[in-house]
Amino acid sequence: MSTLLLLVVFLPFLSALVLGLTYLFDTHKRVNEKFYTILGVAVPILVTILSFVIVLDLMSHSSTTVVTAVAFNWLSIDSFHIDLAFVADPLSAVMISFITFIGTLIHIYAAAYMSSDQGFGKFFSYFNLFLGSMLLLVLASNPIIMFIGWELVGLVSYLLIGFYNKEYENVTAANKAFIVNRVGDFGFIIGLGILFVAMGDNGFTFADIKENIYAIDNHTLTLVGIFLFIGAMGKSAQIPLYVWLPDAMAGPTPVSALIHAATMVTAGVYMVARFSFLYNEIPQVGEFIAIIGVSSALFAAIIASYQSDIKKILAYSTMSQLGYMFVAVGLGAYSAGIFHVFTHAFFKALLFMGAGAVIIALHHEQNIFKMGSLKKALPLVYITMFIATLAISGIPPFAGFFSKDAILNHAFMSEHYTIWVLGVITAFLTAFYMFRMLFIVFVADMKNNHIEHKALSKALTYPLIVLAIGATFAGFLGANEAYGGSDLFKSFISLNDINYSISHSTEYMLGFVNVLVSLLGVTLAYKYFRTSPQEPLPNKRVRTLIINKFYVDELYDRLFVQNLRSLSNFFNKTVDEKLIDGFINNVVHLNLYVASKFTSLQNGKIQHYSIYLLSGVSMMSLLLIYILEVR
Amino acid sequence: MIEDILLALPLAIVVLGAIVLMLISHFPTVSLKKYNLIAVFFLVCAFILKLTQLDDSNHIYLFEPLFNKMFVIDTFSNLFDLLFLAGAIVTLLINTHYFQERDYYNGEFFSLLLFSVFGMMMLSHANELVTAFISLEIASISVYILVGYNKNSLKSSEAMLTYIVLGALSSTFFILGTALIYGVVGSTFIGDIYSFIQNNPTKEITMLIVALMFIMVTILFKIGAVPFHSWVIDVYQGAPYPITMFMAATFKIAVFAIFLRLYLIDFTHFYDIFSKILQVVAVVTLIGGSWLAISQNNLKRMLAGSSIVHAGYLLIALSSIGLGAEFAAPAIVFYLMSYFLSAVGAFGILSFIAAQRRRRATFDDFKGFSQERPYLAAMMTIFMLSLAGFPSTIGFLAKFYIFLSAIESGQIFLAGLGITVAFISIYYYFKLIALMYFYPTDEEPKKFPFGISSSVIFLMALLTIWGGVGTGWIPFLPGVDTLVETAKEAINSISVKPY
């Protein structure tokens, strides 16, 4: 098993290397796209199979068994070791299984989406690299290796957002994503640093930390928890570090589907779940996380309701759903959070891929108001996206209902009623804006839809079907007793959840509320956008405010970017040029002057040299006499 | 006895090779390539034999009934023997091209080189001061001749003259010190001196200290520490490239072979005095060497100047030994290895280019070199980075260990100065990189010349990088920690004092 585990991580890296080198040395474009496709898709398929084998193996044992694999000792200082080691426990096994599965589908999809692109080979190299990095992050047995994966996925995300690097905007978006993530990562590494110091000599794997968590005092843990969460904020696009995610949609659509919806952005949630034993010690930080989560969810849902770019809508909805996940993990419902990660991966990937198919069909048109009545032209895309929309809106029996329900129920039961209310409002908005998008794109008659449609290849559409099946049925895995399930998911990943007993009647009542608000959202969307779309809310001020995303980008620009820039200018023009450069220049000139004087002693005359030598001996002798006298 | 013969065999092979080369150099039909091949053959034989003996001989006196305790064989001397042999092999291989382009080389050249290697090997085994002196002179006199080997070149002869006069002058201090020690102790064995001081802590102690200082003068001269540095730059410039390379990398290691042994044993009781002296010398060497290096226009002279600076770093580590830095002595050995790799590579590229038609000597000649020969320029960059101590090269780790030991022994000032000087060194190393990459050239791009010379240089570049990043990443391939471990073992093998 441990060999398999090593293969799971290293195969994608290996193929990324091969693909990258091939692309690099193939300057005359002699290598066929087929080569890249076959290698680039075969490896994810293989890795998926391997991960499923690992999951099945884990399922057949008791819940405490884990598969571990040590690649090599990365560094060792005295008795302290950091191994490049991987561990597959139920949590990470679930993660890798859906990451590889959805990753494979998106790889197949991307092969069609990216076909006849100049950088086809480069794209697949990056994509495989991403898969490897994500698996490294998830399977890491200690925070250091996790951090390496964390940084690697950030890097690949940067590379792929700026994939079309000929256009200035894409480069800016990539830079923005990278810089904002850096802010988060800085928090993350500070958290790790504090934890490292607090751990002392007790080792630094997750298992070690779990064992020794009681030895660390609460204040330190609070600090660690907050700083680690700052890292999660950056990676998982939560307030206030979310600004990069909408811009990240500049990358090709498969990238948005895989990295900025299904997998990478959930790394923050995964990290909190991974540190669940730590966050259980500090419920106050957990509450903070939940508040950040629910505000992000609501905030993003409001913005999403007024967006006109199909990918931006989905980006904000991703942020909103991530908010739900943080509510769950913040309030101690780790398995519910991970379950939502799991179901969300299916329907969000599906939504993005459907959107990508639409975009391709309409020759790279992304504005939803220039689409309309695509139902007939793209029936398959319409049906699958409809399923996904039902799933994300939380309509039973689709996947999203169960996971969202679990989260909201937990919020309610743990007596965080404000959070629950906000969550329900968000659920309403979610149904509203998702159906708004669906109606505008597929149903409404827009009168300007005489754009010619491009036929879609099978590789673009078949993955949609597979995902649609997933989006429909994945929810049953986590259905609890009230809905006739047996909570398979929760009992399998067995995290240290905080549990509340809940009666079936309450359960039904809450579920009913959820469905009701969702249906309300759908109805509203139907009313406004079914036939001729027009925005509700006549208040123009509020509308511009929302369309401009509450001016947060501008605010950040004012607060940080411009101040920083003027400060930089000050340092550049005054401090650096006048003070430091002036000082350095003077020192350099002085040094060069002295050096030339010193070098002129080097006149090539042997007798002078011997005099230097003997005077050196004399000086050493004098020094010796001095030292002996002092002694 | 049989065991002794086996242990002495590498030495014997080298001296035998030297004699064979000397004899066949009278036949005019033998080509230079063959001489080179024969010399390398003998050296490789000795190297392999020595490699098998690296660990299994701990502190044995060679032919004890015959030579008494004059020659010792331990891991320390074996490691240094390996370094000398490797240095000579690499020198010969890299310069294959160079020799063939010059008509003044013949068999005697190789013979002398082997004699010099023999002298160095004896030096690392020497356990007695007069033996050490004789070995040092065997190595030095061979190198004197090699420096002036190009009889037609005025510079070469002048360099030889400078070196021979100053070298002879400085060696007299060594033998003077030996005479004084003999006067006080009545013996010149390293162990006897140690036990004499141990047993008579006050008797004629000043005389002994003065004697040891005289010995130190010679050593400092040979490694080119300021104020005994004046010969370095001129000799390095005048000598043919292969010999510059040999002196800078291999000969310097040889000097440390004897000095470390002496310093770790006989200087033990006077560490408080000699650490102070070494600190002062280290400070002036670092500063003076930097001054010399930044004001040079000729690349060979710049590298010579920088080799003085590197001697300064080594002196920091030496003074740390006396102040209780446990890791200082292995750090020196490791630094020597790292310097060996980078210096051999840098000089190797220079000699490789010098073997071609167009001569390049000054910085300006290297303008736009990267477009003409991108791979060589890349490798040169690697070597410059390593010499400057840039992270991810072996030079960084070496400097890191040195500064670590300086800080461990409480010499914060010296460590700070060392780091400052390392910054200054970026000026003259990066100047070359900048010139190579940021200027246009009229020359046509040339193909990478595959051959022995270029492959060995490439290997050096790989090792430089490998030593900087590799810590056992690839199974079965020794990483840099293996080198450090070996260095530690070597030092431990002399630190045991069985006297």
Added chain:
Amino acid sequence: MEITLNHYLVLSTILFAIGLIGVMRRKNLLMLFFATEILLNSVNIGFAAISHYYGDLTGQMFAFFIIAIAASEVAVGLGLLVLWYKRNGSIDLDMMSTMKG
């Protein structure tokens, strides 16, 4: 007056000083090599005297070794000197400083 070890050592020291001054002052290459010879031989006197003082023969043996070293050093030096004379017709040191700076 009896000649003691000290007398020999003083002689040795005086010779060493003469040698040093010779190296520093002499412009003639041949004289320079003489001076280095004097330096080494002054140490030889010391060795021989100490050896006699201790009644231990090793010191005198060392003297022989050092004579051999000195001889080979001078042999190399003289070879260079001949070469130099052939080229320049002079063995004056002042002509030999082409490398500087």
